[in-house]
Amino acid sequence: MVRLHVNAHGKNKKVINKRSYGKVHENKIFSVCHARCLSMFMTASSSESPEAASSIVRLDLEEAPSSHFDVADEARLAALKRYQSVYSPPEEAFDRLTRLAADLFDAPVAYINFIGRDRQWTKSCVSEECPPEVGFDLSFCVHNVQEEGPMVIEDARNDERFADNPVVTGEMPITESGEGVCFYAGVPLTTSDGYRIGSICVMDTEPRAPDPGRIRQLADLAAIAVDELELRAGYRYHEDILESITDAFFAVDDNWTFTYVNGKAEKWLQRDRDELIGTNIWEAFPGAVDLAFYERYKTVRDQNRSVQFEAYFPPLDSWFRVHAYPFREGLSVYFSDVTERKQYEQALQEAKQAAEDANASKSRFVAGVAHDLQTPLSVINMQSELLRNEAGGAASEYVENIQSATEQLQSMATSLMDLAKLQNDSPPMQTEACDVRSVLGAAVSAIELYAEREHVTLYSNVPPRPLRAVVHAESLRRVVDNLVTNAISYSEAEDTVAVYAAPSHEPPQAYPGHARKETHEGGEKDALQRTGQVRITVSDNGPGIPPELLEDLFEPYVRGDRGSGSGLGLTVAKELIEAMDGDIVVRSEEGEGTAFYVFVPAAIVPSE
Template identity: 20%
Template sequence: MHSEHPLFQEDSNTWIHGLTTSSRLSALTQEMFDVFWILTPAGGMQAISSSWQTLPDQQDFAYPGRGWLDAVHPMDRQQGEDALHEAIDSGHTSELVCHIRSDDNSYHLVHLRFIPVREASGTINEVLACGNNLTRQMQTEQMSEAQVQLALKASGVGMWDWNLLTDELIWTDQKRALFGLSPEIPISDERFLETLHPDDRERTHQRNMQAIAEKKEYNKDYRTIWPDGSVHWLTDRAQVICDETGKPTRVVGATLDITELKHKEEELQEAKDEVTTILESITDAFLCLDSQWRYSYLNQRMETYLGKKREEVLGKEMWKVVPMLLGTIFEDRYRTAMATQQATHFEAFHPAFQRWVETYVYPQPDGLSIYFHDISERKQIEEALRESEARFRLLMESNIIGIITTDRNGNILEANAAFLSLLGYTQEDLATGQMKWDIITTPQTRARDTETIEEALRTGVAQPYEIEYLTKSGKRVPALIGRALFRREGSPPLFLCFVLDQTYRKEAEKQKDLFLGITGHELRTPLAALRGTLQLIERRLRRFINKTDNLTPEMVSFFEGIQKNLANGVRQVDVQTRLINDLLDVSRITSGTLKLSLQRCDLVPIIRETVEDLRLVTPERQLLLELPEDTPVNVLVDQNRISQVITNYVTNAIRYSSSDQPVHIGLAVQENMARVWVRDHGPGLSKEAQEKVWRCFHQVKEVPVQSGSEKGLGLGLYICQILIEQHHGEVDVESTPGKGSTFWFSLPLTNENE
């Protein structure tokens, strides 16, 4: 193989210009050109570079010779020889663009230069062939542009260029994509403004004009509306470019989609607004301090507590705004929390707020957040509770009434001397567990105890009820007990019970019942005799009138007047008898001695017979019956008591309705109940009167008596209610003012086997 030229072979024997000069020239040539070699004037290769061997893969071609032409495309070989000859003939560099084969058998476009090398004598002995690979440069440039476009696309940045002289606007494809526009749509400043949200167009246009006038870099945010109607936030960063005279000629810029960022900002602002709204709406005070003890935030309630607007205190040191906190528990706890970064919680009277507050202190990296909950009312309640407990303790120790504290199982935890004395026990007995609830109460009252405990758990109090206690000696003691629920924090529910000894009251009731019984008997006996006497006189007078034929009209009128007075006397006796019976019934009801004589019977005859008796007493009134025909209605009742109820209903209907209006009495069977009703055409009752009419001794004052006797004692309907309830039935009234009333009661039906 031909030896390398001394330009590339530093140890060659043919050293032309010296080692240093040759090495420098070799390095410079290899750095400047992609490929080069040295030719003789005849075109033979005298020396080659390593890049020549790499590019056309010509290392197998022999030296010297014209092997380099084999690597040139056949169509370019003649041009290559012509360029070589031109350089030799003219003594100047000639240029040629030709295709040289690469190692993969593809051809690269190479820019060749043939540079003649003259000796000192002026003779051209060598030609330096240097070339640059244009194909590789173009590939590199294309790759660089592609990489830029790829980077821009990946980053989402759209580029634009606005020629202010021609008003031409150039957008990259990525810029168009940010506006939802396809590449073929023409772009102008007017079209750009049309794509913007109506609220942003004028502002954006003015921003552009201002930046051009000021000749500076600028930013702007705006919204664009895509063809599909969606709204997107974009931001522009642009630079105004001026010519040598300072006149703006172009604006170039970059556009980025910030929709997600704007949404995040909106969400963050909404969250901040929500937090602010919460802090402003809470009923408690809240403030924030920075690390220098300066106010950075306070809500409206805090303004109220301080008596200052937030503008007056924000940025000011707390110790100067409220110096009265110095030396208090508030200063101590605040400084400790700030130093240790540990949250704290305490209760204290705030000297600036002039109220008790529950204070929560939360350290933050840049200060403290402090929350105040007003507990003044709670403190007042606690103080009132302490005073109440002291008064209760005084009452308990006064032993006026029996007072005990129990748990939900009835176990007595505390008892005063009055209660212990009532049952014959001592405090030692209570302490040693001898006063268990199942020992001091009877089985008959324990179910009632359970009910009242549940009632107190639901409502806080239980209605007082009568109970019988068993004393230590086994004697039964009647008492009235009431329960109230109270709770101790962290403890199970407890009950405070007030116990009243009913021994003397029960004895008084017994004496009263005895008195009423004797009095009732003593009163009814003469009334019965008086009634019999009046009836006897009335019958004899009627017989005398019938047997005497020669009575003058004056005598007939006189005797009829006597008969009328006798009948009135009988009715008054009946009224008094009924009143006495009502009083006795009420006495029996209150004492629990009212007895019923229950028998299975048909209700229809009871109603019919009672109404017939009333027709005899009040022949002037029309009593209309509506009873089922040939259908027995079997019930288990005390016939006399049911007749008493019907009589009371009908008597009231007669009393409170006009004498020319009928009274209707009926019976209906509904499922398993028999319902008896009495309807009148009186003035009716209001809703309030309907609720009160069943009370003992209640009289409806706004409803006047229209016929018959005056009002009674207000016991009749009360007794009727009790009697029907003891028959396991119900009573009620249906009435509309001005349209009469219907009183009814119901009784459970029985079958023949009962």
């Protein structure tokens, strides 16, 4: 009996190459034997002496690993487990290899077996009988995997390990004629990380001398078997990833045929993957041809670029968010069902539209009521003026109160109409370039008598040169009038209200708390210095505005304890300024005063 061990190390080291992303590289398990080694092998195998016949020829090259092998090693068993194909039914890919092995050796029996902890499983066989598993007491391959290379037994009847094996003695014959095993040749199946998990082998009922060339070819078949396992393990690895992702996924080839569909895609497409794979996508879903899906997928394929989009698919009454990517053989598609989000967005939009419609209806109602009030209020005001001219004594005071209340109601009605108009998608405000100084001058002149009556000092400070801005002059005057009137009404006697105007890039005039903010908040000064705008400042040294009112100061009907207006003035002022593409900012410190900063677009002065 001759046992051949070809250990693959050193210069011609034969190992299974590392895999990279499922790609399988050409590999072999052991090197081509050197001529000297083959000569030794042939000499031993042809010898007729018992000593020579029982000799062991080892081709141990450099860097040979330890010969220790533990079939129950947990790491080896874990390596075996990761190849799930080991435990699956026979497959044609492995059956081809056993048929080749049998033809190569002209042998009646060939196996691919895997060695577990205490059992041998048959993955593929060429045999009249193919037991799915056997115990180690009957297994040749369990001895093979303990070797570091091929194992060849010329005549098992002369090998003490197998002489009384029922498979050898004929008690469990391998052929219908009742003959047992004599010849065995096997090569371990060695994984890329070096674990021997099984073998590919051939058996014959006649003793025979080993052929080194055929042994090398059997080793190549072993390498192919491991390649197949690695390919399937890599496929399962990526399949596991695709099955575990939260997105649905499918792939189609260049002919638009489904090649893969994951479980989530089955659920959202409401089709079984076995039904889809191998089917043309447009035949499976003809309703998608006239939708965005067809054009977008065609873009991916024709322009070799990825796309992402959201589209509604009526046959499934569903919205999908899709990411499609090109690859060499077709395109891959990741998608998710966003129907609930779309329904929520639609409901939100409908609610928003309903609210806007209700607000517009309310605004029209308020504007109508305010407009209708103007006529009777005008009559009351006119009649009270006539009555005051005829009345005397205490009656005159009552008439003045009536007139004051009427004027306040007229102001409120006007503000309500203005606010309704501004908030009801009215046409854009017509603006033009004008000199801001004239607008401020007119506003201040109209309020001077009111300031004198309240014993408040009112002055303005405007630059001597023209200061042009793009505004609606009358609306800007109303804003300044409102801000100055408010400042006076909240001031004490002997207080001061000032109106400034300057290009916004210049430093602002001192305002309440300015010194402290400029020292401790470096960005505060910059917030009031801008480019391309004109800044109008209305400030006072009155009581200031409580902090709790500042945040909602421009909301309707918000006013301080001393306010006597409608509470709509600042709201209208802000709406008017924003309609002119401007902005209004307030700074206030209790006990120090308040400043309003109005920013409007500066007019571009042509260069001469």
